[in-house]
Amino acid sequence: MFDSLSDRLGGVFDKLRGRGALNEQDVRDAMREVRVALLEADVALPVVRRFVDAVTEKAIGQDVLRSVTPGQQVVKIVNDELIEMLGGEGQEGLNLDARPPVVVMMVGLQGSGKTTTTAKLGKFVREKHGKKVMMASLDVNRPAAQEQLKVLGEQVGIATLPIVSGQQPVDIARRAMESAKLQAVDVLLLDTAGRLHVDEALMGEMKAISQVSTPTEVLLVVDSLAGQDAVNVAKSFNDEMPLTGVVLTRMDGDARGGAALSMRFVTGKPIKFAGTGEKLDALEAFVPSRVADRILG
Numbered sequence: 001m002f003d004s005l006s007d008r009l010g011g012v013f014d015k016l017r018g019r020g021a022l023n024e025q026d027v028r029d030a031m032r033e034v035r036v037a038l039l040e041a042d043v044a045l046p047v048v049r050r051f052v053d054a055v056t057e058k059a060i061g062q063d064v065l066r067s068v069t070p071g072q073q074v075v076k077i078v079n080d081e082l083i084e085m086l087g088g089e090g091q092e093g094l095n096l097d098a099r100p101p102v103v104v105m106m107v108g109l110q111g112s113g114k115t116t117t118t119a120k121l122g123k124f125v126r127e128k129h130g131k132k133v134m135m136a137s138l139d140v141n142r143p144a145a146q147e148q149l150k151v152l153g154e155q156v157g158i159a160t161l162p163i164v165s166g167q168q169p170v171d172i173a174r175r176a177m178e179s180a181k182l183q184a185v186d187v188l189l190l191d192t193a194g195r196l197h198v199d200e201a202l203m204g205e206m207k208a209i210s211q212v213s214t215p216t217e218v219l220l221v222v223d224s225l226a227g228q229d230a231v232n233v234a235k236s237f238n239d240e241m242p243l244t245g246v247v248l249t250r251m252d253g254d255a256r257g258g259a260a261l262s263m264r265f266v267t268g269k270p271i272k273f274a275g276t277g278e279k280l281d282a283l284e285a286f287v288p289s290r291v292a293d294r295i296l297g
């Protein structure tokens with residue numbers, strides 16, 4: 001995860017740390033290299049600018065350069081700004097604080113990993129929050145999507161809403177709500193249909209589902225390998241239908257980190273989870289300080 005970004009930044013900081021004294025020009029030179037590394041990692045330009053400006057100002061403006069270990073202090077400033085860029089201290093967990101069944105609606109484009117993530121999250125919520133979970137697939141566009149969730153549900157031991165062929169997404173959502181109430185389910189995960197692009201038909205369907213199910217969480221699942229495209233998809237979704245958070249999938253294969261580093265600043269929405277593999281337990285709560293540690297090695 002983040003290997004290439006981490007290598008690039010590591011090289012810059014080793015140089016800084018290795019020097020006893022630092023002057024303003026050293027900092028500016030290092031920041032020029034950081035800028036290139038971030039752009040190559042596909043971090044959005046405004047985010048790169050803000051980051052480099054903030055680090056430069058703090059490193060030059062304070063007594064950092066006159067201190068005994070200036071290199072290390074600059075790296076500490078970088079670490080703090082990275083955490084800020086990733087979403088700040090602490091961690092934005094799931095909000096399950098509503099009258100049950102609490103609805104978590106999963107949205108995203110086709111192939112983003114949405115159905116797999118729904119099953120992973122179901123397992124996570126049952127194990128980490130100790131809740132009774134049910135899942136329902138509202139994807140009537142892709143043949144076998146509902147069947148796929150059922151099979152995944154069996155693998156993780158979580159009930160799925162029985163499939164009734166020919167039903168429309170909104171009707172399935174209503175049926176899922178009724179069934180969840182009858183069975184005293186705490187958390188209902190709705191896996192919605194994906195399309196190749198964010199379009200009117202997709203957003204219309206999402207809004208209709210949201211109206212009948214009043215979700216507490218609307219989580220967008222996006223592929224981190226898509227870099228800035230992932231961030232643009234998040235922006236388009238959020239413009240149409242307010243998200244409560246983002247799940248970044250395929251972080252295990254993401255050497256660059258552009259989506260993770262740009263998402264919060266560009267969309268204003270927290271990354272709540274990271275998908276880190278194909279297995280159904282490969283889902284991690286997204287903790288900015290831990291991710292920053294990984295990037296800085």
Ligand code: GDP
Nearest residue numbers: 110111112113114115116249250275276277278
């Ligand atoms: P959907 O079309 O958005 O529902 O996508 P799927 O859930 O069917 O996932 C598509 C593929 O991506 C499957 O082969 C998943 O196993 C894989 N996948 C999903 N999340 C991750 C992840 O975090 N890491 C890796 N390596 N693969 C993932």
